[in-house]
Amino acid sequence: MNKSKDDSILLTHILEHSFDEIFIADATGMVLYASQSTETVFGIPCEQIVNHNIFELEKQGLFSPSVIASVLRTNKEVTLIQETNHNRKLIISGYPVYDQSGIVIGATSFSRDITEFESLRKENEQVARALLKYQEENEKLREQATQPFFISNRKMEKVFEVVSKVADINITVLLEGESGVGKNHIGYKMHQMSSRKAEPFIEVNCGAIPESLFESELFGYEEGAFTGSKKGGKKGYFEIAGKGTLFLDEIGELPLNLQVKLLSVLQNQTFMRIGGTKKIEVNCRIICATNQNLEKMIKERKFREDLYYRINVIKVEIPPLRERKEEIIPLIYEITEQVNRKYQLNSYFTPTMAAWLSQQNWPGNVRELQNYIEKKIITSSGNEIDLDWGEEETKKDSFTQSTKEIPLNDYIETLEKEYIVRMYHKYPSSIKLAEILGISQSTANRKIQKYVEQR
Numbered sequence: 001m002n003k004s005k006d007d008s009i010l011l012t013h014i015l016e017h018s019f020d021e022i023f024i025a026d027a028t029g030m031v032l033y034a035s036q037s038t039e040t041v042f043g044i045p046c047e048q049i050v051n052h053n054i055f056e057l058e059k060q061g062l063f064s065p066s067v068i069a070s071v072l073r074t075n076k077e078v079t080l081i082q083e084t085n086h087n088r089k090l091i092i093s094g095y096p097v098y099d100q101s102g103i104v105i106g107a108t109s110f111s112r113d114i115t116e117f118e119s120l121r122k123e124n125e126q127v128a129r130a131l132l133k134y135q136e137e138n139e140k141l142r143e144q145a146t147q148p149f150f151i152s153n154r155k156m157e158k159v160f161e162v163v164s165k166v167a168d169i170n171i172t173v174l175l176e177g178e179s180g181v182g183k184n185h186i187g188y189k190m191h192q193m194s195s196r197k198a199e200p201f202i203e204v205n206c207g208a209i210p211e212s213l214f215e216s217e218l219f220g221y222e223e224g225a226f227t228g229s230k231k232g233g234k235k236g237y238f239e240i241a242g243k244g245t246l247f248l249d250e251i252g253e254l255p256l257n258l259q260v261k262l263l264s265v266l267q268n269q270t271f272m273r274i275g276g277t278k279k280i281e282v283n284c285r286i287i288c289a290t291n292q293n294l295e296k297m298i299k300e301r302k303f304r305e306d307l308y309y310r311i312n313v314i315k316v317e318i319p320p321l322r323e324r325k326e327e328i329i330p331l332i333y334e335i336t337e338q339v340n341r342k343y344q345l346n347s348y349f350t351p352t353m354a355a356w357l358s359q360q361n362w363p364g365n366v367r368e369l370q371n372y373i374e375k376k377i378i379t380s381s382g383n384e385i386d387l388d389w390g391e392e393e394t395k396k397d398s399f400t401q402s403t404k405e406i407p408l409n410d411y412i413e414t415l416e417k418e419y420i421v422r423m424y425h426k427y428p429s430s431i432k433l434a435e436i437l438g439i440s441q442s443t444a445n446r447k448i449q450k451y452v453e454q455r
C-alpha cells in the first residue's frame with residue numbers, strides 16, 4: 001500500500017466531511033484546497049479558487065476581505081464575521097501554518113455558516129423583548145389587581161386590607177359610610193377581586209323599590225302568581241345574580257316585614273318564587289351597604305337586630321372624603337380622565353386648581369367631587385381649568401388662605417407632591433415613573449416613599 005497516497009485520501013475525507021468550509025493556501029497565497037461546499041456558501045465554483053492566488057481573488061472582489069490573505073499579510077490568527085455575495089453569514093477563523101523552523105509556509109481558514117443561527121438569535125431577541133414587555137404588563141396588571149383603589153390614607157389602607165382579605169370569602173359584608181363615599185364602587189371592586197368576577201354583579205337599591213313589588217323583584221314569581229304576572233314567570237334578583245354578587249344598597253330602607261323575609265333567606269340559604277313550591281338555593285354572595293346608623297335604628301326599632309347581626313359578619317366603615325383629603329388629587333385626575341373619555345375632551349385641572357380642590361370639604365363626598373369636575377369640564381371654554389380666584393375666594397378652606405404666603409420651598413414641595421402622587425397614580429411603577437419624569441429610579445423610589453407611602 002502507498003502510505004502517502006492513503007494519507008492524502010484520509011486527509012481529503014476528513015476535510016470534505018468537516019462541518020466547516022476549509023481553505024488551505026501556501027505562503028504565496030496560492031489556494032491548495034477549498035471545500036466542495038464553498039460554491040454553495042460563497043457562490044464561487046471551487047475551480048475558480050483552487051490553484052488561484054488568494055490576493056488576486058481578493059482584488060477581484062470575490063472575497064472582501066479574504067481571511068487567508070489577512071493571515072498571510074500579518075502572520076497572525078484572524079477571526080471575523082463576513083456576509084457573502086450569496087447572503088450567507090459566516091464566522092471565519094484563519095491561522096498561519098509554520099514549518100519546524102517557525103517560518104510561515106501557508107494559511108488555513110475555517111468558515112462556519114451562522115446564517116440560521118443569526119436569524120434564530122434575532123428571533124430569540126425579539127421573543128425576549130416581547131417577553132419582557134409582557135412581564136412588565138403582567139406586573140402592572142398584578143399591581144392593579146392587588147391594589148384596586150388608589151390608597152394614600154391610613155384609614156383607607158385599613159378598608160382596603162379588610163376588603164381584599166374577604167373579597168373571595170363567602171361571608172356577608174356590610175359597607176357603612178356617608179352617601180357618595182364609594183360604597184357601590186368598593187362593592188364592585190370586591191366582586192372584581194373575587195373568583196365570582198365573571199358572574200353577574202347585581203345592584204339593588206332597597207330604598208328605590210316600592211314595598212309592594214319588593215318581594216317579587218327580589219325572589220321572582222311563577223306564572224299566574226298574581227293578576228298581571230308575566231307569562232312564564234320572572235326571575236328575581238337572587239336568581240339573576242346566580243353565582244355572582246348581590247349588592248343590597250341602602251339596606252336600612254328595607255321595611256321591617258321584608259327584613260324578616262330577607263333574614264330567613266340568609267339563614268336558610270334558600271328561597272321560593274312567589275306562587276312557587278320549589279326551593280331555590282342561594283348561590284350568590286351578598287354585600288350590603290348603608291349610609292344610616294343601623295345600631296341607632298335598632299334602638300328605635302326600625303331595624304331588626306337579628307338581621308343586623310346576620311349581615312354584619314364583617315363591617316367596613318368607609319370614611320368621608322374630608323377625612324382622606326390626600327386622595328382628592330388622585331381622584332381628580334381619575335375622574336377627569338373618565339369625563340374626558342366620555343365627552344372625548346382633553347381637559348385638565350392646573351396643579352393650583354387641583355390643590356385648591358383638595359382643600360375643600362366635599363360633604364357629598366366622591367359623588368359631589370365627580371359632579372363638580374364634570375360640570376367644570378363641560379362649562380369651561382378651554383382645555384386648561386385653572387382656579388378662578390374671583391369665583392372661588394369666597395369659599396372657606398380656600399387654598400389661597402392656607403397657602404398664599406407660605407415659604408417658596410413649601411410651595412414647591414406641595415406642587416412636587418401633587419405631581420408625584422398624580423403621576424404615580426397613573427404609572428404605579430418606580431421604573432416607569434423614573435422614565436416619564438426623567439429621574440433615576442432611586443430618586444423615583446425616594447419620592448414615592450416620601451409622598452405616597454409615608455402618608
Ligand SMILES: Nc1ncnc2c1ncn2[C@@H]1O[C@H](COP(=O)(O)OP(=O)(O)OP(=O)(O)O)[C@@H](O)[C@H]1O
Nearest residue numbers: 178179180181182183184185186291334366367370
Ligand atoms: N375611588 C373612586 N374612584 C373613582 N370614582 C369613584 C371612587 N369612589 C367613588 N367613585 C364614584 O363616585 C360616585 C359615588 O360613589 P358610590 O355610588 O359608590 O357611592 P356610595 O357610597 O355607594 O353612595 P350612596 O350611599 O349614595 O349609594 C360614583 O359615581 C362612583 O363611581
